[in-house]
Amino acid sequence: MLQKNINICLSPDLIHLYEVKNKVVVVTDIFRATSCMVTGLANGIASFTPIATISECAHLQSLGYIAAAERDAKKVDGFELDNSPFSYMDPLLKGKNIAMTTTNGTLSISKVKKDAAQVLVGAFLNIETIANYLIEQNEDLIILCAGWKGTPSLEDSLFGGALVDLLKSNFKIADDSATMTYRLFKEAKNDLRAYLQEASHLKRLSGLGIEKDIDFCLTRELYSVLPILIEDKLVLK
């Protein structure tokens, strides 16, 4: 069997450099879009439809979706849900379909959904389930880090490195971004929270008083679920 490759794309603004076709893409936006999606699906939400723009999100809202819209880490007026994972544990949301647009995460999904063989959503919350599934697939892998408005972010890079750590016996590390994030993760892994103290997005979020979201999003394998994009909806496999 040919060895499968891992590439890490540190920003959706670099994804045009990667051949996405026939590959599995794992999109991650640790603080907080993909952590919300994993949490919601694990708690009974039927689906998330990731949307790139506010106006498309409003359109789906008018069709009966529950709408979540975040820009600059804050909820957009006129939409039901914010970008905190705790909001997606509400029992009243069970069985519902959510339309979601966020600054970075849903934009990243929208950039790869047409071409990739499979699009999965990963977070520390489901990292082991994701890794075990990827080991069973035959395709090369691209981990797409959502970052912050196009620039790479420390937390998404560390997730990439953590996934490389779990996959390195089964995949070949195929680019320097994968090497770099893996080395950063190895240095960080004994205390991710402390290592992230200087992360710019953590500073952004701290100002909003959502420290508990941070600790929650760094919890490893709390939910053994596999969110996968089928047509335009993210559902559990």
Added chain:
Amino acid sequence: MLQKNINICLSPDLIHLYEVKNKVVVVTDIFRATSCMVTGLANGIASFTPIATISECAHLQSLGYIAAAERDAKKVDGFELDNSPFSYMDPLLKGKNIAMTTTNGTLSISKVKKDAAQVLVGAFLNIETIANYLIEQNEDLIILCAGWKGTPSLEDSLFGGALVDLLKSNFKIADDSATMTYRLFKEAKNDLRAYLQEASHLKRLSGLGIEKDIDFCLTRELYSVLPILIEDKLVLK
């Protein structure tokens, strides 16, 4: 005095995300364009004119420039000089003007030259001179890593981190890319050569039999020179 910021841009394909105006930009392409430029200027070459395309380079050649053209780490047929720093030590080149196009480095310079307050060229070969000069400037700093065809590279990232290490008392680390490269450099600094063993561009170059270029390009402060772009020419300040 307001504290100055350092941002690191890991790829020329991300430079549109940064406000370049009124900033000092240090462009680096360790293997090997900026190492060649530093070496050449330190050895008496009068100027380098960085060119984005092969055809523009051929045009300057027809006007009497000595032309250097590299693509995919190899010399392009019809041009005089390759991309090895040793080629730029030739005493016959003293006082000459070079037109140079490379896969990554000269493209990066061309992307910032119109807007930046100053464009400098940095390499490990002149890192301390660059750092001392930057400390005296009043502007914010962007370190632009040339990478490889748009993707980030380990060696350019480590140079960014090494420069952050020299500047951290005088500048504020302003983004996660600067944090990440600084941490990678701290881990790597005792043996850069060994740390780079997995770098993809090193593998690319090893196949071309230019190991001695690698060791040379990693030599620290061999030349205490400051290459700066004046109009379209890179000259010594």
